[in-house]
Amino acid sequence: MDVKNLFETLSTTQLDPAVGIRVAPLSGDGGFTLFGAEIAPGTRLSAHFHREGNEIYYILAGSGRMNLGRMKGQESVAWAEPFEVRAGDCFTVKPGMVHQLHNTGSETMNALFACSPTHLTTDRTVLP
Numbered sequence: 395m396d397v398k399n400l401f402e403t404l405s406t407t408q409l410d411p412a413v414g415i416r417v418a419p420l421s422g423d424g425g426f427t428l429f430g431a432e433i434a435p436g437t438r439l440s441a442h443f444h445r446e447g448n449e450i451y452y453i454l455a456g457s458g459r460m461n462l463g464r465m466k467g468q469e470s471v472a473w474a475e476p477f478e479v480r481a482g483d484c485f486t487v488k489p490g491m492v493h494q495l496h497n498t499g500s501e502t503m504n505a506l507f508a509c510s511p512t513h514l515t516t517d518r519t520v521l522p
Contacts, residue, residue, distance in 0.1 A: 396421070400430040400454075400504070407432075412520050413439040419511065427511045433458070433503040438496040441471065441521040449487040449509040451495075453479050456503030461494040462487065471521065492521065 398420050407418045416432040433439070433456070443465070451460075457480040463473035471492045479485070479495075487493045497503040510517065 400506075404430055404432045404504075410514070412518065413442065415439060417514065420506075422508075422511070425510065426508060428506060428508045429514070431503075431505045431507060433495065433497040433505070435497055435500050435502065439494055441492050441494040443490055443492045443519055443521075444509070444513045444517045445519075446489055446512065446517050447510045448489065449493075449507055449513060450484070451479075451487065452484045452506045453481055454504040454506060455481050456497060456501045457481070457499040458495055458497040458503055460485070461492075461496070463492045464490065465492060 400420060403418045403420065404416050407416045409415065410417045414437055418430050419427050420430050421428045459476045460479050461473055461476045463471040466472040
């Protein structure tokens, strides 16, 4: 049995340069994985989307704002009204939905998200 501690794992993880946060796989298989994330105060992830599969988020600690939208043409996003998130909140981002999480609080945000491992590699389109 492979047991990983979220906080110990994140403490030795490099920042993901594409989105600017610490992300580490915690458990799963080649098709679906649970990841842990650490988002520093004031950090806004790069807006991005995935073509395949849902991405389920659970906020463990901290607070922030989630922006969701759809691509409008090749270069612009039609953004919906952003919503506030805090510890205990859970939500799903659907395939093709542009998303951008922003830690607006003064504390580190910790979150879990479950998705295909390709969401961090070949199925991630980061917007400029």
